[in-house]
Amino acid sequence: MLLQRNFLSLALAAGALSLASCNKGAGDFAKTQSGIEYKIFKNEGGKYSGREVAATGDATYKARMGKILALNVEYRTYKDSILFNSRKQQGLPMRIELQDVKIKGGIEEAIAMLQPGDSAIFRFNVDTIFAKSFKQPVPPFMKDKAATDKKAPSFMTMYVKAEKLQTRDEATADQQKQMEEQQKKMMAYAETQLKKDDVILQSYIQKNNLVAKKDPSGIYYVVTKPGTGAVPKQGQTVSVLYKGTLLDGKVFDSSEKMGNKPIDFPLGVGQVIPGWDKGIALLNKGTKATLLIPSSLAYGQRGAGADIPADAPLRFDVELVDVK
Structure with a gap:
């Protein structure tokens, strides 16, 4: 998506920029009239130096309005836990259309302070930013503080590297090019990882004395219990009971956690991981089976949350309950 204005909502829905070179001798945070604390560093010939913004805002911002700013962003909680990192979780910079700042004290105002090439650290009071920018209560984990520091305000910290300023046409072309390059890298990586995963899965099969077929x-x-019903076709809705585990046996998800209710989804249209679309299509209605899925057909090099590491082959014990 080219234009992304609600940074925090994206970060929270998903669940580090290295500024060490900028922080040497950085000193205290400056503060805007609206309460945003900030440190901004301009890049001059590869060397960074601090830059303050006038109390009334950056006078050059009007000249940038209507253009697209590409930037990499990271959000951290009060206790320095990473909420979102655009480099790691998207692989591409975020692109923002710069518009008139209507809400002071929020993320829009912070971005308006940046010029291309800048690196910055912004610190927001979470009560203020959720009230002003998001019109919702502060999630409890955003206010998790040490017992000895209950009265101190909770902050959300945003690290930003502003990459480049472009017209809409330039940004669209640049994004398309970067997406194509990223896709090529991901495909090459997946091909290499598939070979590594195959060795791991063969070892797992041998160790557990499984009689497995390879797609x-x-x-x-x-197949642990053959079914007698029809084999599902692409686009048909299937109902599946399942238990998902890592190869070490750790359970990360199951129908049992959902009240033993099967999950329904249309087969072969990308609503589940590719390994499910391909694996369930191999089974008759009523079949119970174990699917051993290489990481490239599961959650790949990014993993999924805290439970599924990067490049993790997965085991799913499944039952194809129904084909609709």
Whole structure:
């Protein structure tokens, strides 16, 4: 998506920029009239130096309005836990259309202070920013403080590197080019990782004395109870009971956690991981089976949350309950 204005909502829905070179001798935070604390560093020939903004705002901002700013962003909680990192979680910079700042004290005003090439650290009082920018209560984890520091205000910290300023046409072309380059890198990485995963899965099969078949996609599957119904076709809705584990046996998700209710989804249209779209299509209605899925057909090099590491092959014990 080219234009992304609500940074924090994106970060919270998803769940580090290295500024060490900028922080040497940085001193205290400056503060805007609206209460944003900040440190901004301008890049001059590869060397960074501090830059303050006038109390009334950056006088040059009007000349940038209507253009697209590409930037990398990281959000951290009061206790320095990372909420979101655009480099790691998107692989591409965020792109923001710069518009008139209507809400002071929030993320829009902070971004308006940046010029291309700047690196910055912004610190927001969470009570203020949630009230002003998001019109909702502060999530409890954003206010998690040490017992000895209950009275201190909670902050959200935002690290930013402003990359470049572009017209809409320039930004669209640049984004398309970067997406194509990223796709090529991801495909090359997945091909290499698939070979590594295959060795791991074969070792797992041998160690656990499984009689498994291999699908051309790289999935291994073991039918533990044959079904007698039809094999689902692409686009049909299937109902599946499941338990997902890492190869060390750690359970990360299951139908049991959802009240033993099967999950329904249309097969082969990308609503689930590729390993499920391919693996469930191999089974008859009523079949119970074990699917061993390489990481490239699961959650890849990014993993999923705290439970599924990067490049993790997965095991799913499934039952194809129904085909609709």
